Structures are given as C-alpha cells and as structure tokens.
Amino acid sequence: MQEEMLEKPQESNSMSKVFERLSDLKxxxxxxxxxxxxxxxxxxxMREIIPLLETINSSISDSTKKMPxxxxxxxxxxxxxxxATTQILDLVDDIGIALNNIESGLIQxxxxxxxxxxxxxxxxxxxxxxxxxxxxLDEVYDLVISSQLKESSIQLIEAIKxxxxxxxxxxxxxxxxxxxxxxxxxxxxxxxxxxxMLVQDINxxxxxxxxxxxxxxxxxxxxxxxxxxxKTEGKQDVADAIVQESRRVNN
Amino acid sequence: xxxxxxxxxxxxxxxxxxxxxxxxxxFNEYVEASDGRDALGKLSADPNINFxxxxxxxxxxxxxxxxxxxxxxxxxxxxxILMVTTRGVKEDxxxxxxxxxxxxxxxPFTPQILKEKIETLLSRQ
Numbered sequence: 001m002q003e004e005m006l007e008k009p010q011e012s013n014s015m016s017k018v019f020e021r022l023s024d025l026k027x028x029x030x031x032x033x034x035x036x037x038x039x040x041x042x043x044x045x046m047r048e049i050i051p052l053l054e055t056i057n058s059s060i061s062d063s064t065k066k067m068p069x070x071x072x073x074x075x076x077x078x079x080x081x082x083x084a085t086t087q088i089l090d091l092v093d094d095i096g097i098a099l100n101n102i103e104s105g106l107i108q109x110x111x112x113x114x115x116x117x118x119x120x121x122x123x124x125x126x127x128x129x130x131x132x133x134x135x136x137l138d139e140v141y142d143l144v145i146s147s148q149l150k151e152s153s154i155q156l157i158e159a160i161k162x163x164x165x166x167x168x169x170x171x172x173x174x175x176x177x178x179x180x181x182x183x184x185x186x187x188x189x190x191x192x193x194x195x196x197m198l199v200q201d202i203n204x205x206x207x208x209x210x211x212x213x214x215x216x217x218x219x220x221x222x223x224x225x226x227x228x229x230x231k232t233e234g235k236q237d238v239a240d241a242i243v244q245e246s247r248r249v250n251n
Numbered sequence: 252x253x254x255x256x257x258x259x260x261x262x263x264x265x266x267x268x269x270x271x272x273x274x275x276x277x278f279n280e281y282v283e284a285s286d287g288r289d290a291l292g293k294l295s296a297d298p299n300i301n302f303x304x305x306x307x308x309x310x311x312x313x314x315x316x317x318x319x320x321x322x323x324x325x326x327x328x329x330x331x332i333l334m335v336t337t338r339g340v341k342e343d344x345x346x347x348x349x350x351x352x353x354x355x356x357x358x359p360f361t362p363q364i365l366k367e368k369i370e371t372l373l374s375r376q
Contacts, residue, residue: 086267168268169362172359174264176337224338236360
C-alpha cells in the first residue's frame with residue numbers, strides 16, 4: 001500500500017514529461033510549416049544562382065587565361081620602346097658626328113680663306129698700282145675676308161647640338177615608363193595568382209601550369225612602382241635637402 | 252689622374268644617356284655595367300675606376316647592395332658613389348644615405364644637376 005502511494009507521483013511526473021515533449025514536437029511542426037516555404041525559396045534561389053556561379057567561374061577562368069597574354073604584350077611594348085629609343089639615340093649620335101664634321105670643315109674653310117686672303121695681298125703687291133686690277137683684287141679680298149659663314153654656321157651647329165642633347169635627355173622617359181609598365185605587370189601577376197587559386201579551389205583543377213608562361217613578369221625588369229616622368233625638380237629639391245641635412249649631421 | 256667613371260644601370264637607354272651627358276661635360280673615360288654584380292666585376296678588373304654612378308633598381312645585386320659592397324671593401328671603400336634613380340621618396344633617400352651613397356639624383360635628371368653633383372663630390376675629395 002505504501003509502495004503504491006509512492007509510485008503515483010512518479011507516474012504523474014513521467015506523463016508531464018511526455019506532454020512537454022509532445023508540446024515541443026508540436027512547436028517543431030509549426031516551425032516546420034513556416035520554414036518549408038523558405039527552404040523551397042532557397043532551393044529555387046540555388047537553382048537560379050548555380051548557372052550564374054558557373055558563368056562567373058568560367059569568366060574568371062577565361063580572364064586568368066588572358067592575363068599572361070596581356071602581361072606579355074606589355075613586356076613587348078617595353079622591348080619595342082627600348083629598341084626605338086636605341087635607334088633614336090643612334091641617330092642622335094650620327095647627327096652629332098655629322099655636325100662635328102661640318103664644324104671641322106668650316107674651320108678648315110676658314111683657314112683656307114685666310115691663306116687666299118694672304119695670297120691676294122701678295123698678288124696685289126706684285127701687280128703694282130694698276131688701277132683697274134687693284135679694284136677687282138680689293139673686291140675679291142673683301143669678299144673672302146668678310147664672309148660670316150663660319151660664325152653663323154657654328155652658332156647654328158651649336159644650337160642643333162644643344163637640341164639633340166635635349167632629345168637624348170628626354171629619352172629618360174623610356175626607362176621610367178618601362179618601370180611603370182613592369183609595375184603594372186607585377187600587379188597583373190598578383191591578380192592572376194589570386195584568381196588562379198580561386199579557380200583551383202572551385203574546380204580543383206590546375207590551370208596555372210597550363211596557361212602561365214615561365215617568364216610572366218615581363219622581362220624581369222626591376223622597378224620602382226612610384227616612378228614618374230616630370231619636368232619639375234621638386235623631387236630633386238627634396239633629395240638635395242635630405243642630403244644636405246645628412247651631411248650637416250655627419251660633420 | 253684622369254677621372255674614370257663606372258656607369259651602372261640595367262637600362263641600356265639610361266646608360267647611354269648618362270654616358271652622353273658625361274661626354275658632354277668633357278669626361279670621356281668610362282666603363283659600363285648592367286647590374287651590381289657586373290659592376291663589382293668591372294671594379295675588380297679595372298683599378299683606374301675612380302667614380303661610380305649607379306641606378307638603384309637592378310636585377311641580381313641592386314644599386315643599394317652594390318653601395319654596401321663597395322663601402323665594405325678596403326680598396327674601393329672611399330670611391331664617390333652617385334645614385335641616379337627614379338626613387339624619390341624620403342624613406343628611400345634616407346636608406347641610400349644610410350648605405351653611404353655620396354649623393355643622390357632623382358630621374359629624370361638635367362645635365363646641370365649631374366654636373367653640379369660630380370663637381371661637388373670631386374671638390375669634397
């Protein structure tokens with residue numbers, strides 16, 4: 001009897017637990033009713049998005065394949081401009097040599113005219129005071145002596161030399177643009193590496209070995225990413241100030 | 252003794268421009284090198300080199316590493332070294348001076364600046 005009394009509260013406890021579980025189940029079903037449409041929408045969304053993701057993947061693969069070609073084309077531009085610059089420098093050198101030859105010729109001509117003038121003076125003396133011949137000799141002498149050809153030509157030659165030298169200095173732009181292009185190539189290489197890793201992660205395929213040429217960095221030019229071509233001397237002024245300060249501190 | 256320059260740059264264009272400028276200034280003795288390692292070889296082979304003009308960004312041994320190598324050498328340690336480079340930011344210039352370059356030119360340079368720097372360095376010797 002006493003045992004029966006003890007069992008009754010235990011039974012009542014178990015029943016309340018069962019009801020609790022049933023209540024939980026009911027909540028789950030209710031939640032399920034609400035969540036199912038959401039899951040259905042999600043499935044629909046996945047159906048739509050997967051082809052899009054495949055397109056993106058394929059697009060990334062295509063872009064990755066094209067990057068080495070772009071990098072090579074940039075490297076080709078650098079080579080072409082270097083070749084063209086060398087040709088210009090060769091021509092400038094040839095012009096310099098030609099100008100030096102002209103200058104030497106003019107100096108030689110000046111010496112020859114001095115000799116002619118001297119001979120004319122000798123002839124005038126030997127001919128004696130014959131009036132008509134003296135007048136013509138004087139005229140020839142004046143023509144020989146008064147020629148300004150050498151002075152004016154040498155001034156012109158010096159001006160041309162100065163201009164050709166300025167052309168030479170302007171060709172520093174080739175080195176600077178080569179560094180800028182190398183910096184762009186480096187950037188392309190970095191993006192390509194990232195995209196390649198991404199495509200590899202998605203496809204588990206190795207496209208790098210298939211598409212990347214051995215020399216991707218565009219001729220191995222070592223570059224300053226901040227290289228710029230400017231006519232102002234601002235950067236030089238900054239450098240000079242730092243050098244001066246450094247010397248002052250060290251002395 | 253006549254001045255003999257070592258012109259170090261990986262760009263053929265820049266080497267020719269620097270050499271043309273030197274010739275224009277009346278300096279006709281020079282040796283060329285395409286990077287730092289090549290420059291050290293030229294220095295070893297030619298004891299008459301007494302002035303170095305070097306770029307910074309070069310493959311192999313850079314201009315900065317070349318400067319450190321020269322300064323650390325008993326024979327060439329006191330050679331004037333003029334760095335001619337596109338690197339114009341303050342930190343770079345300080346780094347070059349710490350490596351003990353003698354002076355610093357930022358590209359593109361003018362002949363007047365090159366002349367001034369060479370004359371200043373020669374007068375300091």
